[in-house]
Amino acid sequence: MDIKKQVMQQFGQHASKYxxxxxxxxxxxxxxxxxxxxxxxxxxxxxxxxxxGHVANALxxxxxxxxxxxxxxxxxxxAESFITGNGHQHVRFVEGDAEQxxxxxxxxxxxxxxxxxxxxxxxxxxxxxxxxxxxxxxxxLIIDNVAPESDLLDQFYNTVEKKRDPSHNRxxxxxxxxxxxxxxxxxxxxxxxxxxxxxxxxxFKRMGQSEQVRQELTQLMLEAPYETKHYFRIQTSREQIxxxxxxxxxxxxxxxx
Numbered sequence: 001m002d003i004k005k006q007v008m009q010q011f012g013q014h015a016s017k018y019x020x021x022x023x024x025x026x027x028x029x030x031x032x033x034x035x036x037x038x039x040x041x042x043x044x045x046x047x048x049x050x051x052x053g054h055v056a057n058a059l060x061x062x063x064x065x066x067x068x069x070x071x072x073x074x075x076x077x078x079a080e081s082f083i084t085g086n087g088h089q090h091v092r093f094v095e096g097d098a099e100q101x102x103x104x105x106x107x108x109x110x111x112x113x114x115x116x117x118x119x120x121x122x123x124x125x126x127x128x129x130x131x132x133x134x135x136x137x138x139x140x141l142i143i144d145n146v147a148p149e150s151d152l153l154d155q156f157y158n159t160v161e162k163k164r165d166p167s168h169n170r171x172x173x174x175x176x177x178x179x180x181x182x183x184x185x186x187x188x189x190x191x192x193x194x195x196x197x198x199x200x201x202x203x204f205k206r207m208g209q210s211e212q213v214r215q216e217l218t219q220l221m222l223e224a225p226y227e228t229k230h231y232f233r234i235q236t237s238r239e240q241i242x243x244x245x246x247x248x249x250x251x252x253x254x255x256x257x
Contacts, residue, residue, distance in 0.1 A: 029143050029194050029250050030114070034058045036141060036190075036252055037110050046108045046133065048098050048126070049116030053079030059112070060088035067092045069101075099125035106135045114143040115248070118161070118171040127184050134255045140186060145196070146249045147171045148231065156228050157246065163217055165207050174249055186253035194248045197233070200241040217241070 033055065037045070043064040047056040050068040052075070060066055060083065068083065068091055070076045080093045096102050098113070099122050111130045120126050130140050145161075147154040147170075154173060161168040172180070178188055204214055221234050221241050228234075233245035 027194070029192075029248055030054060030058060032192060032250055033112065033114065033141050033143060036139075036250075037112065038062055040109075044108045044135075045110045045112065046101075046103065048101075048111060048113040048130070049119070050079050051075060051114075051116060053083045055112050055114050056091055057083045057086055057088065059110075060086075060091050063110075064090075065092075066090070067094050067103075069094045069096060069098075071095065071097050099129060101129045101133055103133045105132055106138075107133045109135055109138050110141065111138070112141045115145065117142060117144045119167055119169055121169055123170075123172065124180060124184075127180055127186070131184050131186060131255055136255060136257065138255050139189070140181075140253045140255070141250065142177070142253070143248055143250045144177075145171045146177070146193075146247055147173050148247075149173050149175060150231075153228060153231055156224065157232070160217060160220060163213060163220070164204060164209060177249065177251055181251065181253045185255065185257070187256055189252045189254050191252070192250045194250070196246045196248050197243055198246060199243050 037059055045056075045059050045063045045066040047053075047059070047066065047068050050056050050070045053068055056066055056068040056079065068076070068079055070079065073095055076093050076095055080091075083091050094102070098116070098120055111134055113126070113130075117123055117126060127140075134140065147157045158168070158170055161171060174191065174193070178191075181188060204217065218239075218241050221229075221244065222236065222239065224232075224234065233243075235242040235244065
């Protein structure tokens with residue numbers, strides 16, 4: 001099964017969980033994204049891979065035009081129920097692929113994408129398409145989980161995420177994001193990082209995986225080298241994983257031409 005089908009299957013089965021997930025519904029990263037998006041007067045917003053719809057919902061009161069965009073029908077329906085239930089009637093809900101946007105060139109002032117790009121098979125295409133649909137001086141605001149710059153720690157983190165969620169493709173390093181954005185033509189305006197503590201049980205259960213996978217993940221973390229356990233702040237109790245710490249980044253990039 002290719003990664004996009006896995007994404008649709010995984011998110012379709014657990015759509016409602018992404019609306020209620022506190023990791024997605026709240027956070028300093030979401031608050032900062034909203035503040036940055038509102039630093040100028042923008043009328044049109046595209047939220048790519050909207051998931052539970054939390055970014056679109058937060059920006060809806062301030063945008064004249066906002067599109068919540070996702071490739072999974074079930075999760076788009078959950079986002080629509082959530083957002084319209086909050087009284088936002090002007091949000092459009094559009095189904096489609098992040099790597100092939102069905103919008104005209106220079107259509108949006110702001111493009112956002114939060115905690116989703118690690119599922120994309122071709123992040124370069126996503127960045128390229130975001131650049132295309134942005135107006136001149138428009139901005140792309142990306143939030144995603146990021147891998148450490150160390151190759152060994154990067155491999156460990158992506159292995160753990162892939163085992164827990166088969167629809168996970170790859171979490172980029174911060175340096176990879178910088179290079180990819182600049183190679184398309186974006187100017188990096190700012191980057192902010194956020195520690196993320198994952199409570200193991202909630203993090204694992206959201207995927208609906210088997211007990212066997214849980215045990216495999218537990219052993220992988222328990223048997224990790226000391227340096228890996230220290231970096232990820234892996235906390236244990238009675239041979240079970242209690243929590244670990246990752247990192248997300250918010251990158252603000254501008255299309256100047």
